[in-house]
Amino acid sequence: MSHRHQNFRNYRQERQVTRNRIIASAVFVLLLVSVLLGRLFYLQILQHKVYETKADDNRVLLLSIPPTRGLIYDRNGVVLADNRPIHSLTVVPERIKSVAWLKKQLAGVIDITPDEWHDFEQKLKEYRRPYQPITLKSQLTDAQWARVAVDLYKLDGVQVEAQLTRYYPYGKAFAHAIGYVGRITEKDLDRVDKQAYQGALFIGKTGVEGYYEHVLFGKPGISKVEVNARGRIMEELGRTPPVPGKSIHLYLDARLQQYAYDLLGNYKGSVVAIDPNTGGILALVSKPGFNPNLFVRGISSKDYAALRNSKELPLFNRALRGGYPPASTIKPYMALAGLQYGYSSWTERYFAKGYYQINPGGRKYRDWKRGGHGWINLQRAIIESVDTYFYQLADKMGITPIHDFLSRFGFGKSYLLDLYGASDGILPSKAWKRAKYNQPWYTGDSVNVGIGQGYMVATPMQMATAVSIIAARGHYYYPRMVKDIGDKPATFDGKGGVHNLILKDQSNWDKIITAMHKVITDPKGTGRRIDGTDYTIAGKTGTGQVFSLQDGQEYEANKLAKRLHDHALFIAFAPIDKPKIAIFAIFENGGSAAKPAELTKKLFDAYIDGKYPKRYDYLKGNSK
Amino acid sequence: MRDSFFERVVAFTNARLWKLIHLDILLLGALLLLMAGGLIVLYSASGENIGMVERQGVRFIIGMGVCLGLAQLPPKYMRRASPALFAFIVVLLIAVLLFGIGAKGAQRWLGLPGGLRFQPSELMKIVMPMTIAWYFSDRQLPPRYNEVLVVLGLIIVPVLMIAKQPDLGTALLVAVSGIFVLFLAGLGWRYILGAAVLAPIAGYVLWHFMHDYQRQRVLTLLDPESDPLGAGWNIIQSKTAIGSGGLYGKGWMEGTQAQLNFLPESHTDFIIAVLAEEFGLIGCCLLLFGYLLVISRGLYIAANAEDNYARLLAGSLTLTFFVYVFVNIGMVSGILPVVGVPLPLVSYGGTSIITIMATFGILMSVQTHKRAR
Numbered sequence: 001m002s003h004r005h006q007n008f009r010n011y012r013q014e015r016q017v018t019r020n021r022i023i024a025s026a027v028f029v030l031l032l033v034s035v036l037l038g039r040l041f042y043l044q045i046l047q048h049k050v051y052e053t054k055a056d057d058n059r060v061l062l063l064s065i066p067p068t069r070g071l072i073y074d075r076n077g078v079v080l081a082d083n084r085p086i087h088s089l090t091v092v093p094e095r096i097k098s099v100a101w102l103k104k105q106l107a108g109v110i111d112i113t114p115d116e117w118h119d120f121e122q123k124l125k126e127y128r129r130p131y132q133p134i135t136l137k138s139q140l141t142d143a144q145w146a147r148v149a150v151d152l153y154k155l156d157g158v159q160v161e162a163q164l165t166r167y168y169p170y171g172k173a174f175a176h177a178i179g180y181v182g183r184i185t186e187k188d189l190d191r192v193d194k195q196a197y198q199g200a201l202f203i204g205k206t207g208v209e210g211y212y213e214h215v216l217f218g219k220p221g222i223s224k225v226e227v228n229a230r231g232r233i234m235e236e237l238g239r240t241p242p243v244p245g246k247s248i249h250l251y252l253d254a255r256l257q258q259y260a261y262d263l264l265g266n267y268k269g270s271v272v273a274i275d276p277n278t279g280g281i282l283a284l285v286s287k288p289g290f291n292p293n294l295f296v297r298g299i300s301s302k303d304y305a306a307l308r309n310s311k312e313l314p315l316f317n318r319a320l321r322g323g324y325p326p327a328s329t330i331k332p333y334m335a336l337a338g339l340q341y342g343y344s345s346w347t348e349r350y351f352a353k354g355y356y357q358i359n360p361g362g363r364k365y366r367d368w369k370r371g372g373h374g375w376i377n378l379q380r381a382i383i384e385s386v387d388t389y390f391y392q393l394a395d396k397m398g399i400t401p402i403h404d405f406l407s408r409f410g411f412g413k414s415y416l417l418d419l420y421g422a423s424d425g426i427l428p429s430k431a432w433k434r435a436k437y438n439q440p441w442y443t444g445d446s447v448n449v450g451i452g453q454g455y456m457v458a459t460p461m462q463m464a465t466a467v468s469i470i471a472a473r474g475h476y477y478y479p480r481m482v483k484d485i486g487d488k489p490a491t492f493d494g495k496g497g498v499h500n501l502i503l504k505d506q507s508n509w510d511k512i513i514t515a516m517h518k519v520i521t522d523p524k525g526t527g528r529r530i531d532g533t534d535y536t537i538a539g540k541t542g543t544g545q546v547f548s549l550q551d552g553q554e555y556e557a558n559k560l561a562k563r564l565h566d567h568a569l570f571i572a573f574a575p576i577d578k579p580k581i582a583i584f585a586i587f588e589n590g591g592s593a594a595k596p597a598e599l600t601k602k603l604f605d606a607y608i609d610g611k612y613p614k615r616y617d618y619l620k621g622n623s624k
Numbered sequence: 625m626r627d628s629f630f631e632r633v634v635a636f637t638n639a640r641l642w643k644l645i646h647l648d649i650l651l652l653g654a655l656l657l658l659m660a661g662g663l664i665v666l667y668s669a670s671g672e673n674i675g676m677v678e679r680q681g682v683r684f685i686i687g688m689g690v691c692l693g694l695a696q697l698p699p700k701y702m703r704r705a706s707p708a709l710f711a712f713i714v715v716l717l718i719a720v721l722l723f724g725i726g727a728k729g730a731q732r733w734l735g736l737p738g739g740l741r742f743q744p745s746e747l748m749k750i751v752m753p754m755t756i757a758w759y760f761s762d763r764q765l766p767p768r769y770n771e772v773l774v775v776l777g778l779i780i781v782p783v784l785m786i787a788k789q790p791d792l793g794t795a796l797l798v799a800v801s802g803i804f805v806l807f808l809a810g811l812g813w814r815y816i817l818g819a820a821v822l823a824p825i826a827g828y829v830l831w832h833f834m835h836d837y838q839r840q841r842v843l844t845l846l847d848p849e850s851d852p853l854g855a856g857w858n859i860i861q862s863k864t865a866i867g868s869g870g871l872y873g874k875g876w877m878e879g880t881q882a883q884l885n886f887l888p889e890s891h892t893d894f895i896i897a898v899l900a901e902e903f904g905l906i907g908c909c910l911l912l913f914g915y916l917l918v919i920s921r922g923l924y925i926a927a928n929a930e931d932n933y934a935r936l937l938a939g940s941l942t943l944t945f946f947v948y949v950f951v952n953i954g955m956v957s958g959i960l961p962v963v964g965v966p967l968p969l970v971s972y973g974g975t976s977i978i979t980i981m982a983t984f985g986i987l988m989s990v991q992t993h994k995r996a997r
Binding site: 009014015017018019020021022025026029032033035036037039040041043044045047048050051052054055056058059226227228234 | 764765766804807808809810861863864865866867868869870871880881884885886900904905908909912916919920923926927932935936939943946950953954957958959
């Protein structure tokens, strides 16, 4: 049928139909190509900047290069905080399949303890930058390192990193003075420039490390890197090198520090030694200490719990925060207060009975010597540590002059220039008692303060500072750890210079020092057992009551548990005419003041005469 | 030596030798240009994978063989074979639906002995316009109402079967290649207008019959950037690649989006983004110019074809080729939904190159088998 039709068809016209449609199509094609061109023009020319930025944001990452941390040296150039390379096994969480996968892959390659896994998974939950490696196991041994390296090719996302890590070569004895660095927490980031700490491994937490963080840290460098879609770094585009942190030279004498720590023996306690000519802290000991190296790469939960829960409180900085009654070591300051305000004189005589009563028939404030000391003057009251003399003196003075005068020696406040966390202790006053207990001040309160008991509390740092002020005859310096930063002397915002405590009668400085010297040399002096040195010592003993004995109750040392023994205190400096060193020492529950006195003598022998035991030669540094 | 350069070129292209071996030298030249450009971009897009470039080159050679082979076959034989081929492929499509193999939840291939696979829907891209052109070859143009209905029926059956695999991209192209024949045959403008009005209404009705998850899929298809980590990732990254290329581009193998793997499918469907990033707007214009050369030559061949069959077939094949180009660039640059359509002769991939080269074989046959006047 169709064949028959063909004869009548107008082929020319049919061809024209299609040709017209082809022309229409060509117009369409051109139209649509224009649309595409317009679109490309829009994206590539008009929006070019926008997409260029997007593409750069995709590929360019700024990484912080942590600077090398400044070192900490003692006064003789001994390195107390060092940097040393370690190898750690790190994991980029984004690049591993799962923790379970990782566990399976690492089994048989390297031993990861359950603790390490626990810590790792804990860190996974915390805030961190994407693609930042997390340490799984730090401080690989060479054998472990070699073993892992063999299998590394099939452990995508796992790497061995060589890093400089902080290392404290002398550990425990220095932990409370130098402090430590630790893993950066979110809280830490609040007080520093977050940007600068990107990529940093640790931050100074306590001690010199904490206070001088801004100096030690340095300035991080920046590495501009190109990353691919999976975050893998392809190449470095540019680099600003980091500026290393400045090194710090301390006044601290490493040998003295270690020696003092060891001399405390099995006792808890504290020793603070200050050079009265500079305020430089020569030793700052709090025992027990702890191994600061545990904290550097993040302490394990187990280790931390052990330190936290120890009854000995090894993490507690006794030197800066331990509040102790100054006990009889307060007496020289009380004497000076009495002299200052005319309540006592060097010549006036006093009959010291075995006790003191504010009112006849009232409560008996007992002397440590049952029968009393008989007729004495102020000098003898210090030599023999006569309690009743200072009871009556405090009674006469009242708390206000005591408070005002003692505060000039740094009680009730902190003069310490460059460590965080020092406590102010308590220097009581009427206002203080009202605020604290909402009670009036009683005369009995003053009497107790007269022998450094009652409400009065001071830290080892405060007591050492006070004795250094006597040693300096009032021309004193605030205590400080750091001598030089880099190669420049440290400055302390104008507070670093000499301060002057001027007495009404300046001769009283030498007189009180003579009295304190006689504490050591007088046959009845409470510190006589350390007499016999080739230099002169001025000192004062103290035994602080751990809890108040009831009226009439006798102290029976043997029956009390050691925990409840009296604290044994000693303040001293030497030599007396040109003092080089002032020391405060306390043995917690040490019983009698003999222990801290003997410790102090040994430290004087060492520091003044160079008589250190041979075993401390490794801490000698460049000292002669 | 009096001849101008242009006259000599014309003389060269009309040389009897080409006619004798049924080669259209202009079309061939344009194709070779595109292929060469494509290989250069592919080398960069594949991450300097010379093996990939070689495999693509081998496909080009095979495709060229298919092209030259088909060029030898006069259009009248094609016309006669059209209905049988159509029937045969429909049977194959049924077979695919019943025991086809595939991946990612789509059944597209038939397994052949020896581990080879074969995708019948790909062949339909050529056989569909052949069939419709055959239908019109002994009928008077423009088509009448009932003829249009028959043709629509012929189109819809295989298209639905392909869509069911599912392979929406191919189904669309097959439908389009058939509809183009209808259009070139002179389908009345009122039909076209009517369809333009009815399509949105049909879409609206369809929407109401869809499940929520299907609607979600349609929405993501239309607005991929609402899903920036899933479907939107590709399009965001490809737009970034294109836009960051600017006028001159970042230089060959210097495109950060492509080289650092931000751009997915960079050597297959999204390869134009690599070109745009590394060669800029200028590179894109050159590419589009190449395509325009091919398409204008194709339309020229169609317009001058000997009979209705050859004219309709050549025109439809050329326009379908353009649809590839338009849909691909449109989707990569973010003005069309992302349907898996490769960029012809540039994207890495097997079957589509062979099909496309077969297309040009047919065009050359149409051009070179005309009886001398």
